[in-house]
Amino acid sequence: MANVKVPYLDLKAQYQSIKPEIDAAIARVLDSCQFVLGSEVAGFERDFAAHSGTSECIALNSGTSALHLALLAAGVGPGHEVITVPFTFVASVAAVLYAGAKPVLVDIDPRSFTMDPAAIEAAITSRTKAILPVHLYGQSADMDPIMEIARRHALVVIEDAAQAHGAKYKGRPAGNIGDMACFSFYPGKNLGAYGEGGAVTTSNAEYARTIRMLRDWGQDHKYHHVLRGYNYRMEGFQGAILRVKLKHLDKWTEARRSIVRQYNELLADCEIETPEEMPWGRHVYHVYTLRTDDRDALQAALTAVGIQTGIHYPVPVHLQPAYSDLSYGPGAFPQAERAAKQVLSLPLYPELSSKAVVHVAEVVRKSVGVKAQAGVSR
Ligand SMILES: Cc1ncc(COP(=O)(O)O)c(C=O)c1O
Numbered sequence: 007m008a009n010v011k012v013p014y015l016d017l018k019a020q021y022q023s024i025k026p027e028i029d030a031a032i033a034r035v036l037d038s039c040q041f042v043l044g045s046e047v048a049g050f051e052r053d054f055a056a057h058s059g060t061s062e063c064i065a066l067n068s069g070t071s072a073l074h075l076a077l078l079a080a081g082v083g084p085g086h087e088v089i090t091v092p093f094t095f096v097a098s099v100a101a102v103l104y105a106g107a108k109p110v111l112v113d114i115d116p117r118s119f120t121m122d123p124a125a126i127e128a129a130i131t132s133r134t135k136a137i138l139p140v141h142l143y144g145q146s147a148d149m150d151p152i153m154e155i156a157r158r159h160a161l162v163v164i165e166d167a168a169q170a171h172g173a174k175y176k177g178r179p180a181g182n183i184g185d186m187a188c189f190s191f192y193p194g195k196n197l198g199a200y201g202e203g204g205a206v207t208t209s210n211a212e213y214a215r216t217i218r219m220l221r222d223w224g225q226d227h228k229y230h231h232v233l234r235g236y237n238y239r240m241e242g243f244q245g246a247i248l249r250v251k252l253k254h255l256d257k258w259t260e261a262r263r264s265i266v267r268q269y270n271e272l273l274a275d276c277e278i279e280t281p282e283e284m285p286w287g288r289h290v291y292h293v294y295t296l297r298t299d300d301r302d303a304l305q306a307a308l309t310a311v312g313i314q315t316g317i318h319y320p321v322p323v324h325l326q327p328a329y330s331d332l333s334y335g336p337g338a339f340p341q342a343e344r345a346a347k348q349v350l351s352l353p354l355y356p357e358l359s360s361k362a363v364v365h366v367a368e369v370v371r372k373s374v375g376v377k378a379q380a381g382v383s384r
Contacts, residue, residue, distance in 0.1 A: 054248070096328075143318070
């Protein structure tokens with residue numbers, strides 16, 4: 007199989023598997039001409055709230071908009087600080103700046119790649135308004151200690167669940183643990199739209215009401231603007247498509263988890279660290295991320311035979327040129343910086359064949375070698 011091409015992601019394969027349902031959903035929107043919000047979006051909001059175990063879901067035009075509006079609904083603004091992590095997609099930090107507040111970063115726990123609860127208290131000041139943990143790669147942050155600290159200091163908790171559709175923390179769905187949670191439906195996400203999309207889930211009616219107004223120019227009814235809002239509405243096509251895809255999400259998550267078990271078994275004796283599912287949760291593996299000191303060589307070996315990989319993320323946010331004014335230099339967050347040098351994400355999507363997984367694992371094994379003690383028995 008040396009020349010087989012393995013894409014990192016294959017959106018076409020997924021579309022083909024549900025084509026009649028998707029085409030019918032698109033036709034429904036065309037027939038109704040409800041291109042912005044409308045009944046399909048409202049239906050998706052009901053379905054996704056039920057899936058998340060919350061009473062409310064507000065559909066938006068991106069995960070970034072979700073973070074922005076959740077922060078505004080929480081009352082975050084100029085003069086406030088929000089605690090989040092440097093090892094995330096840049097939007098988690100950028101949204102805090104959109105709200106006019108200051109992002110205060112804390113390091114990650116190296117095993118889960120999520121916010122280290124032990125680092126939070128030292129970062130709290132009289133200006134801290136919220137904590138924004140990120141469920142990175144599809145694994146929930148350790149929410150109990152985060153919620154306990156937040157309650158003790160009267161802080162709002164906003165989960166960045168952009169990568170964690172269907173993930174669980176101690177049996178509860180990610181998205182119904184904090185005060186609000188933010189999802190992205192960017193096409194490559196576990197639940198992906200066919201364009202941009204996002205949502206906030208919450209069981210707080212007041213937050214939901216504020217976000218509903220803010221997404222639609224701050225109107226409480228047509229042309230009556232009680233808040234300074236935005237145009238962050240979800241499109242009808244995306245609502246209709248997401249409603250169809252949500253019905254398949256649990257099955258797709260199981261497929262991802264089964265592929266991960268196969269990767270883990272095939273790579274168990276290799277000179278790499280495979281991802282760990284923490285005892286507190288159910289990982290939905292938005293990405294399958296290895297750690298190795300020889301990351302660049304491994305990526306080159308995979309690329310050479312046509313296997314696509316990703317690096318999530320090569321530079322932590324505090325070392326990005328655009329965020330240098332946050333004034334954290336190299337060495338500020340050793341775990342985030344180490345992870346950025348070591349991580350490599352292998353192809354993973356529900357339709358990835360078992361044969362392709364074996365092929366990818368073989369190339370990884372050849373490139374990194376096996377651990378000494380394991381090597382003896384082979
Ligand atoms: C952790 C995280 N937060 C926020 C976002 C932003 O979502 P969107 O791209 O839908 O604006 C993403 C998307 O990649 C993400 O991965």
